[in-house]
Amino acid sequence: MRISFVFGTRPEAIKLAPVIKEFARNNLFELNICFTGQHKDMVIPILKLFNINIHVNLETMSKDQQLSEVVGVMFTEIGKYLSKIKPDVVFVQGDTTTAMVAATVAFFAGIKVAHVEAGLRTNDIYSPFPEEFNRVVISKITNFHFAATKNAFNNLLNEGVSSEHICLTGNTGIDALVFASKNKSHNLLKFLPEHVLDKKIVLITCHRRENFGLKFKNICKAVKELSEKFPDVNFIYPVHLNPNVNSPARKLLSDIDNVILIEPIDYFDFVQLMNKSYLIITDSGGIQEEAPSLNKPLLIIRENTERQEGVTAGTAILAGTSTRKIVERTTTLLENKDLYLKMTKIKNPFGDGMASKRIHEYLESKLK
Structure with missing residues (x-):
């Protein structure tokens, strides 16, 4: 039984890594790992951390591509790849352009689609863009829906997906976090001086397309105001490589003593930095899921979130x-110390670190 895992971004790699490792233990499955190159400088280090080798690198990205151009190239290259490999099942994760195109091409070819983290919805096709569109499309053509939460499970049911085709798993990002947390070899001092780490840290990440432009400038202004209001707090921001983020962030925040802009760091280091932080400000979906497992309160810098479970639970x-x-x-x-402590004690609503095992067991039972 041949299974292809197709991904292109750092979050996909992180969340598929524990699934790949779980399936690799079973001789029933022959795995083929395909990287589209969507985050070409950020994914290979992740795979090395998890000791995963790719079989095919499609290298679909080039400078200053429009979204339509990216989609066009991916349809062509993923189509060629699947025609050559001829897998029985294609795994995709989340709501990226890679995931949408890979699922669609697999559907065209009559190949079964397995969707990890299925059923997320904001019910606003433009927010987040194009992720909401991508995940709705994927759900229409998926054979095996792996829903991370009960809300996601119910979203799929409400759209007419049979419960027989949905498996409630928890989030594989928590599996990756558990794996990374056991690795003690990474030292934050290699990229941050001790005097920075000795102070209270607010960790910031911001990279989503929906926040490009004016919204991103407003976020940077907020960071600047907070740095002035709390001079004894260090605001650490690993700046995404996308020029829509990198250029304005460095222009607006570079000359502030307690705002520390650093290059993107590897996943294991980032987990250590999350663990060291007092709280986290982010637009990342994955961090919304991970932070509660580390007992870190979270501020979501978006207008809405498809991961409402965290807001409802109070994390x-x-x-x-x-x-x-x-x-x-x-x-x-x-x-507000009381509110802060209350948020740190709430159980993570997104998973328990066993999602990959559930995915493997479910799919094995369906393919026998």
Whole structure:
């Protein structure tokens, strides 16, 4: 039984890595790993950390591509790849352009599709863009839906997917986090000086397409205001390589003593940095899922989130993207000790570290 895993971004690699390792233990399955190159400088180090080798690198990305150009190239190259490999099942993860195209091409070829982290919805086709479109399309053509939460499971049921084709798994990102947390060889001092780590840390990540432009400038303004309001707090921001993020971030935040801009760091180091932080400000979906396992309160800098479970449970606060709201909500968490402690004690609603095992067992039972 041949299974192809197709991915292109760092979050996909992180969340598929434990699934790949789980399936690799079973001689019933022949695995083929395909990387589309969507995050070409950020994925290979992840795979090395998890000791996973790719079989095919499609190298679909080039400078200044429009989204339509990316999609066009991927349809062609993934089509050639699947025609050559002829897998029985194609695994995709999440809601990236790679996932949507790979699932669609597999569907065209009559190949079964397995979708990890199925059923996320904001019910606004433009937010996040194009991720909401991508995941809705994938769900229409998927054979095996692996829903991370009960909300996602119910979303699929409400769209007419039979419960026989859905497996409630938990999130594979938590599996990766558990694996990474056991690795003690990574030292934050190799990229951050001790005097930075000795202070209270607010960790920041921001990279989503929906926040490009004015929203991103507002977020940077909020960080600047917070740095002035809390001079004894260090705001650490590993800046994404995308020029829509990198250029304005460095222009607006470079000359502030307690705002530390660093290059993207490997996943294991990033887990250590999350663990060292006091709280996290992010637009990342994966970090929304991971932070509660590390008992770190979270501020979501988006207008809405498809991971509502964290907001409902109380592990996260939806801050929006206005400068004023971000400053207000961050100030509350930095000053209100009772609220902060309450948020650190809530059980993670996104998973328990066993998702990959459930995916493997479910698919094996379906393919026998």
